[in-house]
Amino acid sequence: MSWRPLVPILNARISAVSSTWFAEALRDAERGAGTEIFAARWSGLGRRFGRASVIMAGAEGEALAVVSGQVLGDGWALDEAGRAALLMCGLAATAVGRHLRIVAELFRTGEVREQRALARVLAFLPQPERFSEIAVEAIRINAASVFEGIACDNPYPATHLAEGAFNQMVVKALFNGISVARIRGLAQRRTPELIRMVTALSSERLAAGRAVPQDAALITKGQADAAV
Amino acid sequence: MQLFDPHVHMTSRTTDDYQAMAAAGIAAVVEPAFWVGQPRTHVGTFEDYFLSLLGWERFRAQQFGIRHFCTLALNPKEANNEALAAGVIGLLRRYLEKDGVVAVGEIGYDDQTEAEHRRFTEQLALAREFELPVLIHTPHRDKKRGTERTLALIAETKFPPELTLVDHNNEETLEMVLRSGCWAGHSIYPATKMDEPRMVTLVQKYGAERILVNSAADWGVSDPLKVPKTAEALRRAGVADAAIETICWTNPVRFFAQSGRLELGDGVVPPGVDQRQLWEGNSVLRGQAPRVDGQRPRDS
Ligand SMILES: [Zn+2]
Numbered sequence: 001m002s003w004r005p006l007v008p009i010l011n012a013r014i015s016a017v018s019s020t021w022f023a024e025a026l027r028d029a030e031r032g033a034g035t036e037i038f039a040a041r042w043s044g045l046g047r048r049f050g051r052a053s054v055i056m057a058g059a060e061g062e063a064l065a066v067v068s069g070q071v072l073g074d075g076w077a078l079d080e081a082g083r084a085a086l087l088m089c090g091l092a093a094t095a096v097g098r099h100l101r102i103v104a105e106l107f108r109t110g111e112v113r114e115q116r117a118l119a120r121v122l123a124f125l126p127q128p129e130r131f132s133e134i135a136v137e138a139i140r141i142n143a144a145s146v147f148e149g150i151a152c153d154n155p156y157p158a159t160h161l162a163e164g165a166f167n168q169m170v171v172k173a174l175f176n177g178i179s180v181a182r183i184r185g186l187a188q189r190r191t192p193e194l195i196r197m198v199t200a201l202s203s204e205r206l207a208a209g210r211a212v213p214q215d216a217a218l219i220t221k222g223q224a225d226a227a228v
Numbered sequence: 229m230q231l232f233d234p235h236v237h238m239t240s241r242t243t244d245d246y247q248a249m250a251a252a253g254i255a256a257v258v259e260p261a262f263w264v265g266q267p268r269t270h271v272g273t274f275e276d277y278f279l280s281l282l283g284w285e286r287f288r289a290q291q292f293g294i295r296h297f298c299t300l301a302l303n304p305k306e307a308n309n310e311a312l313a314a315g316v317i318g319l320l321r322r323y324l325e326k327d328g329v330v331a332v333g334e335i336g337y338d339d340q341t342e343a344e345h346r347r348f349t350e351q352l353a354l355a356r357e358f359e360l361p362v363l364i365h366t367p368h369r370d371k372k373r374g375t376e377r378t379l380a381l382i383a384e385t386k387f388p389p390e391l392t393l394v395d396h397n398n399e400e401t402l403e404m405v406l407r408s409g410c411w412a413g414h415s416i417y418p419a420t421k422m423d424e425p426r427m428v429t430l431v432q433k434y435g436a437e438r439i440l441v442n443s444a445a446d447w448g449v450s451d452p453l454k455v456p457k458t459a460e461a462l463r464r465a466g467v468a469d470a471a472i473e474t475i476c477w478t479n480p481v482r483f484f485a486q487s488g489r490l491e492l493g494d495g496v497v498p499p500g501v502d503q504r505q506l507w508e509g510n511s512v513l514r515g516q517a518p519r520v521d522g523q524r525p526r527d528s
Contacts, residue, residue: 036321036322039322039325040322040325043322043325043326043327044325046326046327047327047488047489047491051491109275109279109322109323111279111282111283111286111326111327111328112282112283112286112287113327114326114327115283141283142284142287143283143284143286143287144287145287146283
């Protein structure tokens, strides 16, 4: 996967001190992702990159990996995109058979920014279908930023999740007031079962005298295509 | 005036507390890892505790517009459990590097045993390695002697006093802590430790420099509003607003900012903040993620 063009894009947006640190971190990652030093770099990156958004200009993102229209790192926070590059670099130097265990361990021991970065990068990792259990874990987490990391503006769920997990994610988004218009590929995953679940949620809200989430209609009335 | 509670165990508190704290002007808290009341019997329990301080508790606080940071350590009480201690110190090597960890703490003496001394010393070395300040618990029994030993260890190991916050001070310990160059914390408690009128007297005597107050609220009889209540007591006693702000906001910010990880975001958090505005990146609950053009972050 082409992540290398991301490095100069990030370096243009971080301080010189952070760029030097990043170059060393990538050198460490080139020896593999399953090491102590990799874990330390993975965690230490956050405070060196910050959380400003990476908005790519013009042709800037052209050489980067694209999955379902999402350009790797475009619109992401700097720390998310930096961690994505670091992980892709580390995994490229690691036997494929060890990838799942390493990524699962990073997720298990991650603080919220780390978990969110993982959720966003899953679709760009080699053989992404292997990581579906991690996506499901991210959906179960209540911290909004991690849940949104997997559910919103992310091609992973629609491409790789089974119907049950995908539907839980959609209903949880509605439940928590997160716009389902931000769920990629929703139109293609609008099944009778999902329509039934969302109709049931709307009915429960009406019975309780509460408002039905506005964009529930995207699913029940089939206006998802227009919104996505 | 926005307020900072630099020592509060929110894990043990309810959302009612968060609500009341936000309404009283508390905009940021530091939650030190400490004893949870029931002794732990597995290293893994510590790991889950650290993870909840880095994840769930941060999210809970954000829902009320409060920034939550933590300090991680093997606490003095459980340093006496040899079966756990080495394992927990091993965990710290991984977790001290994380975002939101603004110091190593609480470390220090409790019963003042040999085991406590050894783990205290080891964790001072860890703080140096990870370039973090330390938050030091002083014992409730034999406090004066424990504080003397603490300051002696800081001097002996040449740990920088400006990176050291010695907590739970009283009339008998404050002067020596200030003289050492360390920062001095005060836990304002309903019955024990320190109360508001005594704190007023201490501020009138010693001023505001390097002095902090906290609620140390936990699972016992304690009050998470003690920082705003102390600010009010100081105001009523005629202490200048500038000095109150120094004690209840600027000092904790300056101390923990030395970690390089105190991300306070832009501007002031008004009480009654819109709960849809979260601090974790571009997490606006409804609609599209804001596409604000990136600015260069500060040098690391
Ligand atoms: Zn405490």
